[in-house]
Amino acid sequence: MNPTSEEVIVVGSGVGGLSCGILLARLGFSVTVIEKNQQAGGLMRSYTRDGIECPVGVHYMGALDCDQILRHIFEVLGVYERIPLERMGKKGVVDRYIFDDFTFDLPVGIQSYGQRLFDAFPDQPNAIRELVGKLEATSRRMNLESLLFSRPKDDSLLDSMESMGGFLNEFGCSNGLRQVLEIPTAWLGVPLEQCPQPLFLMTLASYLTSSWRLGCSGTQMAETFASRLRGLGGRILLGERVTEIHVANRSASGVSLESGNSLQAHLIVCAVHPKTVLEIVPPGAVRPAYRNRISSLEDTQGCLSVQVAVPAADLPARSYNLIRYKNIDCQPRIVFCQVNSTRLPDTNLLAMVSPSPFDDWRAWETTRTGRRGEEYRKEKEARARLLLKEVEPIFGPLDRARILDIFTPLSIRDFVGSANGSTYGVLRSTRQLLRCALMNRTPVQGLYLAGQSVTAPGILGTTIGSLMTVGLIVGRERLRSIILE
Ligand SMILES: Cc1cc2nc3c(=O)[nH]c(=O)nc-3n(C[C@H](O)[C@H](O)[C@H](O)COP(=O)(O)OP(=O)(O)OC[C@H]3O[C@@H](n4cnc5c(N)ncnc54)[C@H](O)[C@@H]3O)c2cc1C
Structure with a gap:
C-alpha cells in the first residue's frame, strides 16, 4: 500500500x-x-x-x-x-489488598513482589520462585520489538493456552496465594483459573515495573x-x-x-x-x-462504579489503591477503591469499582440512560450504599460521604456500546x-x-x-x- x-x-x-x-x-x-x-x-x-x-x-x-x-x-x-502522570508506589505500595484475615501490599519491582510473597507465604517457595521467574521473563519480552516484530515460536499458541489454573494446580498453591493472584485478573475481567498465563503475567508485570495515575x-x-x-x-x-x-x-x-x-x-x-x-x-x-x-x-462482566465525595478530614487521599477482597458464597467479591484529592480543597473523591453482572440490571434492559425510572435509581442507590458499608471497615465511618454518581453495566452499554455493558x-x-x-x-x-x-x-x-x-x-x-x- x-x-x-x-x-x-x-x-x-x-x-x-x-x-x-x-x-x-x-x-x-x-x-x-x-x-x-x-x-x-x-x-x-x-x-x-x-x-x-x-x-x-x-x-x-x-x-x-x-x-x-x-x-x-x-x-x-x-x-x-x-x-x-503521577508515579505511584513512592512509599513502597502501589496496591493494598485487604482480605478478611490478612493484608498484602503490592510493591514496585518484580523482585520486591517476590520477596513480599515469600514473607506472606513461606510455605510456597516453589510456586513463588516459578512465578517470579515467569514475571522476569515476561518483562524482558515486554517491548515493541518482541511483541510486534519477532517471529512467533511454533509453540507460542500452546504457551498462550496455558492457564493460571494449571499453574495453581501444578504448585498446589494455598488459598491465600491464590487470592493474591486473583486480584490482577480482575483488571482483565477473566477468572483466575481460566486466565491465560501470558496475559496474566503481562498485566501484573506492567504494574510491577512502574505504576502511574493520571x-x-x-x-x-x-x-x-x-x-x-x-x-x-x-x-x-x-x-x-x-x-x-x-x-x-x-x-x-x-x-x-x-x-x-x-x-x-x-x-x-x-x-x-x-x-x-x-x-x-x-x-x-x-x-x-x-x-x-x-x-x-462470551464477554467480561459489567461493573458497578460509585463516585463519592468525602470531606478530606474524614478520608485523606491515598497514594496507593485499596482493593477489598471478600469471599461471598464461595465467589470472590473485589471492590477497587481509589481516594484522590479534587479541585475542591476540603473534598476528596472516593472512586469505587466492583464487578456487577448484567443480569442484576436486566429489568431495565430496554431503557436508556436518564430514562430508567425510580426503581432503577433506588436499586443503584441501595447497591452503592452496600459498597460503602463494605469499605467502611477499611476507611472508618463515612457518615458525611455524599454519593455523586453511580454507573452500572447499562450505563457503559449505552455510553460506548459494549455488549451487555461488559467492562473489558x-x-x-x-x-x-x-x-x-x-x-x-x-x-x-x-x-x-x-x-x-x-x-x-x-x-x-x-x-x-x-x-x-x-x-x-x-x-x-x-x-x-x-x-x-
Ligand atoms: C470502570 C472501568 C475502569 C477501568 N480502569 C482501567 C484502568 O485503571 N487502567 C486501564 O488501563 N484500563 C482500565 N479500564 C479499561 C480501559 O478503559 C479500556 O480497556 C479501554 O479504554 C477501551 O478502549 P476502546 O477504544 O477499546 O473502547 P471504548 O473506550 O469503549 O471506545 C469505543 C468508542 O466507540 C464508540 N462507538 C461505539 N459504537 C459506535 C458506532 N456505531 N458509531 C460510532 N461510534 C461508536 C463509543 O461511543 C466509544 O467512544 C477500565 C474500564 C472500565 C469500564
Missing part, C-alpha cells in the same frame, strides 16, 4: 480508535474517526459532578517509565509529553489523543453513529451514518465491540460461521482463546477490528492491539519505520 492520502475511516474514538487513527495519520493516510457520542475518548474520558472530575476507564496504568512499553507506545503516538483528568487525556490526531491532519466527526458498513464484492466501501450522511473509504477500522460490528455489517457480507463465532463469544469487552479466557485469536482481521477485505476486544483490555492492551491492527494493514516494515523514528 502506498503512503498516499488514502482515505481511512475509523469507527469509535476510544483509546483504540484514536491510537489507530494517529498511527495511520502518521503513515500518510487521510483519517476520519467517527464517534457516536458528542465528545471523543470513549472510556478514557472522565466526567464532572458538582465540580469534581470522576474517572471512568483510567484509574492507573503500568509500564510508563523510561524504556518501558506503554511509555514507548505513548511516545510513538506523540502523546507522552502532554499527559501529566496527573490530569481522563478528559484531558482523551483531548490530548484527539488533538494529536487533528494535528496530524485527521478529523473526528462527533455525534455521528455508524449504522452500516457498506460492503460490495466482499470489500468494504464506506459507511452510513445515523444522520443520513454517508462516507466512502476502502479501508475501515472498527474500534468498537466486535458484536457492534456484526450489527452494522450487511447480513450477507460475512459467512454464518464468522457471525456465529463472534456472536457466541470479549472474555480472553483459555476456554475461548482460539475463537478470539486473530480478531483484528475480518472476512471483508479492507475491514479491520481494533479496540480492547482484539488483543487485550486496558490502555496497554488496547494500544498494543492498535499497533497490531495497523501493522496488519500497512505491513510490519512500514509500522517499524514510525516506531523507530
